[in-house]
Amino acid sequence: MAVAAAVMATAALALAPGAPPRAAGRRPAVLVTSPSATTSTVPAPAVRWAGAVEHLFFHPLVIRPELAFTRDRLAQGFRNFFLTAGEFRAVLAQLDRNGWTLVDIHRAVAGEVRVPPGRRPFVLSVDDVNYYDYSRTRGLGWRLVLDPAGDVKVESRDDRGVRLTDDDIVPIIDEFVSRHPQFSADGAKGVLAVTAYQGLLGERLDDRRSQDRAGSVERATAMARRLQATGWVFADHSYGHIDFARAPLAVARRDIERWQRVAEPIVGPTDLFVYPFGAAPPPSSPLVAMLRDHGYTVICDIDVVPRFIRAQGVVIMSRRHIDGLALRQEARPLAPFFDVASVEDRAARSAGLPRAASAGRVDRRP
Ligand SMILES: [Zn+2]
8 A cells, every 4th residue: 555655665765965956946935924813822932843844634624424424435435534524623632732833844844844842843734625526515515715804714515505614624723723823833834735627625627618717716816825825835736636656657747737737827836746645656766757847846645654755856755644544543653643542533433324334445545
């Protein structure tokens, strides 16, 4: 599986300080506003962090477990690769209590991380912030929207109607950081990794005949600007969620250029790339050189330890997957972050089952 492959890749460290990235200009200008602190506490000055930087990644959250966790094959994928909004809130509270602080991925790669005294840094990322058709009807969000105050909310559309809530990662983090300033260093929030084959951020951009296409582009662009102004950064997660461990070079190149045509006008240029499925080619692969030549100098894969691999002018940063599988299988490695037993919402996870039973095949990670 992907983790094993990543572990093997670690053993084959191809360290090459190498040539500077050719397209260093792709890194976007980041406009970060300070988190709007609603408490009167003034955080102590941040101190330099010299150790490893952890990276935890998630998917958009399950808002209505009884629609996601049913008996079909898709349900098993939701159980394996997703958390509920309640579980994510529990994770966040424990991360904060255990002294973790969000940091910017570019600072982590540059070795310029600072955290409040006594706290430990981690990068957070969210994959597939697209609100795909398959998940919209299964109790996940429909799209991100700005409320009248300009805050980010997630829209749900189901048998209860259309409504805006805070039940997804961006609104939950935004709100949490505003109440807990020590939880974010330098205004950092997280990395949002997006594909483009079914639009962006829940706005459908693929149907050129759609009468509302201009509106969709406008809303997605406004949302992207708002997210970037509040500490979020974007990553390319490939156009079509393709497998970079298997894709021929020409196929991968076409996919990347398509993402840059469709997504880049909306989310802006990025030097971050996140492998779909966590499926990574070897660091010495020509695909890595192709990514570098297209401006991606920070690439993320999956591993169960924090590490950087420097190869071919890029940095490959590992991430830990935080999902249903991790709650069941990684209690011990995750103990410094949170206690899996108190996070897992077993009742929610069996909400869509007629009886206690949840066998089924394990699908690939989205
Ligand atoms: Zn994905």
